[in-house]
Amino acid sequence: MTRAVALGVAVFLIALPGEAQDMSGVAQSPRSGSVEFRLGGWRPQMGSEEGLSEDPFSKVFGGSNLLLFEAELQRFFYQGIGSAGVSVSLGYAEKYAAALLPGGGKSAERTGFHVLPIHLRGVYRFDYPAFHWGIPLVPYIKPGLIYMPWWVTKGGEIETLEGVKGRGGKLGWEVAGGVSFLLDVLEPRLARDFDSDLGVNHSYLFAEYTYAKVNNFGGEGFNLSDSYWMFGLALDY
Numbered sequence: 262m263t264r265a266v267a268l269g270v271a272v273f274l275i276a277l278p279g280e281a282q283d284m285s286g287v288a289q290s291p292r293s294g295s296v297e298f299r300l301g302g303w304r305p306q307m308g309s310e311e312g313l314s315e316d317p318f319s320k321v322f323g324g325s326n327l328l329l330f331e332a333e334l335q336r337f338f339y340q341g342i343g344s345a346g347v348s349v350s351l352g353y354a355e356k357y358a359a360a361l362l363p364g365g366g367k368s369a370e371r372t373g374f375h376v377l378p379i380h381l382r383g384v385y386r387f388d389y390p391a392f393h394w395g396i397p398l399v400p401y402i403k404p405g406l407i408y409m410p411w412w413v414t415k416g417g418e419i420e421t422l423e424g425v426k427g428r429g430g431k432l433g434w435e436v437a438g439g440v441s442f443l444l445d446v447l448e449p450r451l452a453r454d455f456d457s458d459l460g461v462n463h464s465y466l467f468a469e470y471t472y473a474k475v476n477n478f479g480g481e482g483f484n485l486s487d488s489y490w491m492f493g494l495a496l497d498y
Contacts, residue, residue, distance in 0.1 A: 299493025302326030
Protein backbone atom coordinates (compact mmCIF):
# COMPACT_ATOMS: atom_id res chain seq x y z
CA MET A 262 0.00 0.00 0.00
CA THR A 263 2.83 2.37 0.92
CA ARG A 264 4.56 1.69 -2.40
CA ALA A 265 1.34 2.36 -4.32
CA VAL A 266 0.85 5.70 -2.55
CA ALA A 267 4.46 6.68 -3.22
CA LEU A 268 4.09 5.76 -6.90
CA GLY A 269 0.88 7.78 -7.15
CA VAL A 270 2.55 10.83 -5.61
CA ALA A 271 5.48 10.51 -8.01
CA VAL A 272 3.19 10.30 -11.05
CA PHE A 273 1.24 13.32 -9.80
CA LEU A 274 4.40 15.39 -9.39
CA ILE A 275 5.64 14.45 -12.86
CA ALA A 276 2.31 15.47 -14.37
CA LEU A 277 2.22 18.92 -12.74
CA PRO A 278 2.02 21.66 -15.46
CA GLY A 279 4.58 24.39 -15.99
CA GLU A 280 7.64 22.35 -15.12
CA ALA A 281 9.52 20.43 -17.80
CA GLN A 282 12.21 17.82 -17.34
CA ASP A 283 15.44 17.31 -19.23
CA MET A 284 16.67 13.99 -20.57
CA SER A 285 18.15 13.08 -17.17
CA GLY A 286 14.77 13.54 -15.49
CA VAL A 287 15.79 16.74 -13.65
CA ALA A 288 13.03 19.38 -13.40
CA GLN A 289 13.47 22.52 -15.49
CA SER A 290 11.97 25.99 -15.32
CA PRO A 291 9.12 26.70 -17.78
CA ARG A 292 10.25 27.56 -21.33
CA SER A 293 8.47 30.36 -23.19
CA GLY A 294 10.79 31.50 -25.96
CA SER A 295 14.32 32.03 -27.22
CA VAL A 296 16.78 34.81 -27.98
CA GLU A 297 19.30 34.61 -30.83
CA PHE A 298 22.46 36.50 -31.78
CA ARG A 299 23.97 35.92 -35.23
CA LEU A 300 26.58 37.19 -37.68
CA GLY A 301 26.95 36.71 -41.41
CA GLY A 302 27.93 38.21 -44.73
CA TRP A 303 25.23 40.13 -46.65
CA ARG A 304 25.37 41.98 -49.95
CA PRO A 305 22.57 43.81 -51.84
CA GLN A 306 21.90 42.54 -55.37
CA MET A 307 21.71 45.99 -56.95
CA GLY A 308 23.30 44.75 -60.15
CA SER A 309 20.21 42.62 -60.88
CA GLU A 310 17.98 45.69 -61.33
CA GLU A 311 16.55 46.08 -64.83
CA GLY A 312 18.29 48.56 -67.11
CA LEU A 313 21.66 48.42 -65.34
CA SER A 314 24.78 47.40 -67.26
CA GLU A 315 26.94 47.23 -64.12
CA ASP A 316 26.52 46.85 -60.37
CA PRO A 317 26.59 50.37 -58.82
CA PHE A 318 27.27 48.92 -55.39
CA SER A 319 30.36 47.02 -56.55
CA LYS A 320 31.60 50.06 -58.43
CA VAL A 321 31.82 52.05 -55.18
CA PHE A 322 32.27 49.46 -52.43
CA GLY A 323 34.04 46.60 -54.19
CA GLY A 324 33.18 42.91 -54.23
CA SER A 325 33.25 41.99 -50.54
CA ASN A 326 30.21 41.47 -48.31
CA LEU A 327 28.93 43.62 -45.48
CA LEU A 328 29.19 42.09 -41.99
CA LEU A 329 25.59 41.83 -40.77
CA PHE A 330 24.75 41.46 -37.06
CA GLU A 331 21.22 40.57 -35.89
CA ALA A 332 19.44 39.93 -32.59
CA GLU A 333 16.12 38.06 -32.52
CA LEU A 334 13.49 37.50 -29.83
CA GLN A 335 11.17 34.50 -30.21
CA ARG A 336 7.97 33.69 -28.33
CA PHE A 337 6.52 30.16 -28.40
CA PHE A 338 2.76 29.58 -28.47
CA TYR A 339 2.91 25.83 -29.02
CA GLN A 340 5.23 23.22 -27.51
CA GLY A 341 4.51 19.62 -28.40
CA ILE A 342 5.79 17.93 -31.54
CA GLY A 343 8.30 20.73 -31.83
CA SER A 344 7.97 24.40 -30.85
CA ALA A 345 6.10 27.06 -32.85
CA GLY A 346 5.68 30.79 -32.40
CA VAL A 347 6.60 34.21 -33.76
CA SER A 348 9.74 36.32 -33.67
CA VAL A 349 10.95 39.87 -34.21
CA SER A 350 14.54 40.78 -34.97
CA LEU A 351 16.70 43.80 -35.69
CA GLY A 352 20.02 43.93 -37.51
CA TYR A 353 22.68 46.37 -38.68
CA ALA A 354 25.35 46.42 -41.38
CA GLU A 355 27.56 49.12 -42.87
CA LYS A 356 30.31 49.47 -45.44
CA TYR A 357 32.62 52.39 -46.25
CA ALA A 358 34.72 53.28 -49.28
CA ALA A 359 36.24 56.32 -50.96
CA ALA A 360 33.59 58.44 -52.66
CA LEU A 361 33.70 58.65 -56.46
CA LEU A 362 34.39 61.94 -58.24
CA PRO A 363 32.21 62.97 -61.23
CA GLY A 364 35.01 61.95 -63.57
CA GLY A 365 35.26 58.50 -62.03
CA GLY A 366 38.27 59.05 -59.77
CA LYS A 367 38.49 58.48 -56.03
CA SER A 368 37.71 61.30 -53.60
CA ALA A 369 39.42 61.95 -50.26
CA GLU A 370 35.99 61.82 -48.64
CA ARG A 371 34.48 58.52 -47.54
CA THR A 372 30.98 57.37 -48.38
CA GLY A 373 29.08 54.80 -46.36
CA PHE A 374 26.14 52.49 -47.01
CA HIS A 375 24.04 51.44 -43.99
CA VAL A 376 21.08 49.07 -43.54
CA LEU A 377 18.87 48.27 -40.54
CA PRO A 378 16.86 45.11 -41.40
CA ILE A 379 13.70 44.50 -39.34
CA HIS A 380 12.14 41.02 -39.47
CA LEU A 381 8.74 39.64 -38.46
CA ARG A 382 8.70 35.86 -38.76
CA GLY A 383 6.86 32.72 -37.90
CA VAL A 384 9.04 30.06 -36.25
CA TYR A 385 8.87 26.27 -36.17
CA ARG A 386 11.61 24.21 -34.49
CA PHE A 387 11.55 20.41 -34.60
CA ASP A 388 13.10 20.01 -31.14
CA TYR A 389 11.11 16.96 -29.97
CA PRO A 390 13.92 14.46 -30.85
CA ALA A 391 16.47 16.61 -28.99
CA PHE A 392 14.44 16.79 -25.79
CA HIS A 393 13.05 13.25 -25.74
CA TRP A 394 15.44 11.04 -27.72
CA GLY A 395 18.79 12.70 -27.04
CA ILE A 396 19.46 13.73 -30.66
CA PRO A 397 21.22 17.13 -30.30
CA LEU A 398 20.35 18.52 -33.76
CA VAL A 399 17.31 20.80 -34.11
CA PRO A 400 16.20 21.76 -37.64
CA TYR A 401 13.97 24.83 -37.99
CA ILE A 402 12.29 27.12 -40.50
CA LYS A 403 11.32 30.82 -40.24
CA PRO A 404 9.22 32.38 -43.04
CA GLY A 405 8.34 36.05 -42.73
CA LEU A 406 8.39 39.67 -43.84
CA ILE A 407 11.29 42.10 -43.80
CA TYR A 408 11.52 45.88 -43.87
CA MET A 409 14.98 47.28 -44.52
CA PRO A 410 15.70 51.00 -43.96
CA TRP A 411 18.86 52.16 -45.75
CA TRP A 412 20.86 55.37 -45.93
CA VAL A 413 24.00 56.66 -47.63
CA THR A 414 26.44 58.94 -45.82
CA LYS A 415 29.23 61.18 -47.04
CA GLY A 416 31.49 63.04 -44.67
CA GLY A 417 29.46 61.70 -41.73
CA GLU A 418 26.09 63.09 -42.95
CA ILE A 419 23.25 61.81 -45.14
CA GLU A 420 24.34 62.32 -48.74
CA THR A 421 22.17 64.57 -50.90
CA LEU A 422 22.11 64.34 -54.69
CA GLU A 423 20.23 67.01 -56.68
CA GLY A 424 18.21 67.90 -53.58
CA VAL A 425 17.21 64.28 -52.84
CA LYS A 426 18.31 62.70 -49.57
CA GLY A 427 20.10 59.37 -49.90
CA ARG A 428 17.85 57.28 -47.68
CA GLY A 429 14.77 55.10 -47.88
CA GLY A 430 13.33 51.71 -47.03
CA LYS A 431 12.47 48.47 -48.81
CA LEU A 432 9.82 45.87 -47.99
CA GLY A 433 9.98 42.21 -48.92
CA TRP A 434 9.59 38.58 -47.89
CA GLU A 435 12.03 35.89 -46.82
CA VAL A 436 12.45 32.29 -45.74
CA ALA A 437 15.20 31.28 -43.32
CA GLY A 438 16.08 27.72 -42.39
CA GLY A 439 18.83 26.14 -40.38
CA VAL A 440 20.07 23.58 -37.90
CA SER A 441 20.93 24.15 -34.24
CA PHE A 442 23.28 22.03 -32.15
CA LEU A 443 22.08 21.57 -28.56
CA LEU A 444 25.06 22.42 -26.33
CA ASP A 445 23.47 20.84 -23.23
CA VAL A 446 24.76 17.41 -24.30
CA LEU A 447 28.37 18.58 -23.85
CA GLU A 448 27.98 19.71 -20.22
CA PRO A 449 24.62 18.55 -18.78
CA ARG A 450 25.41 19.68 -15.23
CA LEU A 451 26.47 23.14 -16.38
CA ALA A 452 23.28 23.35 -18.45
CA ARG A 453 21.18 22.56 -15.35
CA ASP A 454 23.03 25.21 -13.34
CA PHE A 455 22.47 27.70 -16.15
CA ASP A 456 18.74 26.98 -15.92
CA SER A 457 18.46 27.14 -12.12
CA ASP A 458 20.62 30.27 -11.78
CA LEU A 459 19.62 32.32 -14.85
CA GLY A 460 16.47 30.66 -16.22
CA VAL A 461 18.18 29.64 -19.48
CA ASN A 462 16.68 26.24 -20.36
CA HIS A 463 18.89 25.35 -23.32
CA SER A 464 21.69 26.84 -25.38
CA TYR A 465 22.58 26.18 -29.03
CA LEU A 466 25.05 26.99 -31.77
CA PHE A 467 23.40 27.26 -35.18
CA ALA A 468 23.93 27.78 -38.90
CA GLU A 469 21.15 29.54 -40.84
CA TYR A 470 20.55 30.19 -44.54
CA THR A 471 18.24 33.02 -45.64
CA TYR A 472 16.64 33.65 -49.02
CA ALA A 473 15.30 37.21 -49.05
CA LYS A 474 13.52 39.22 -51.78
CA VAL A 475 13.64 42.83 -50.62
CA ASN A 476 12.56 44.96 -53.58
CA ASN A 477 9.09 46.25 -52.63
CA PHE A 478 7.62 43.11 -54.22
CA GLY A 479 9.00 43.94 -57.66
CA GLY A 480 9.00 47.72 -57.35
CA GLU A 481 11.57 50.17 -58.69
CA GLY A 482 14.69 51.39 -56.95
CA PHE A 483 17.42 49.65 -54.97
CA ASN A 484 17.20 45.87 -54.89
CA LEU A 485 18.29 44.80 -51.39
CA SER A 486 17.62 41.10 -51.99
CA ASP A 487 20.23 38.46 -51.17
CA SER A 488 20.78 34.83 -50.18
CA TYR A 489 23.25 34.40 -47.34
CA TRP A 490 24.51 32.33 -44.41
CA MET A 491 24.57 33.40 -40.77
CA PHE A 492 25.97 31.72 -37.68
CA GLY A 493 25.16 32.34 -34.05
CA LEU A 494 24.13 31.50 -30.51
CA ALA A 495 20.57 30.83 -29.27
CA LEU A 496 19.33 30.71 -25.67
CA ASP A 497 15.93 29.31 -24.62
CA TYR A 498 14.29 31.03 -21.66
